[in-house]
Amino acid sequence: DGGITQSPKYLFRKEGQNVTLSCEQNLNHDAMYWYRQDPGQGLRLIYYSQIVNDFQKGDIAEGYSVSREKKESFPLTVTSAQKNPTAFYLCASSIGLPGQGVTETQYFGPGTRLLVL
């Protein structure tokens, strides 16, 4: 089956700790994204990547870091600098970036809920 997987489903972070959320896709998509979702709110873009070894900051990148060493993987690290990390994190992918025609449709993973202990 093709799709996007995220792990773990739930993640607990202690004070001052860095944690990494996994996102893997086997859709052969070039573009990948990380969004944060807070209760009752829409999705806010954290980081996105168009190709391997390249990524760009989104609207709320502070306190987060990413890497794109492989086409199918785009892990997100929530650092200790992120003072309010409790949220639902969603990973998405698309064939190409928005603005590139029909390839811009984004497909989402099941999400990771991050909680602070």
Add this chain to the structure above:
Amino acid sequence: GENVEQHPSTLSVQEGDSAVIKCTYSDSASNYFPWYKQELGKGPQLIIDIRSNVGEKKDQRIAVTLNKTAKHFSLHITETQPEDSAVYFCAVRYSSASKIIFGSGTRLSIRP
């Protein structure tokens, strides 16, 4: 600025009735408008999208209409069923950015 306003934030309709959710945007050059459905504890799923070269698109009980002059687009769900209960998000691709902006969501509840 880049933003999308979505209304209403909550909507309750009787099973079998229709539901309409509306979004407005500010960039007249925007040309891609997807709608997503998110069930509790899951990621959003694309249910329908429309591009600026068409005014309406339909897929069974779901339709989206686009009014470029007024800069708004709407999701219409007819003959609603219990499984339509979810949060619905509209989104807009602004011409100036390589990203999609999401509305704040509408929680739709279908009353039996």
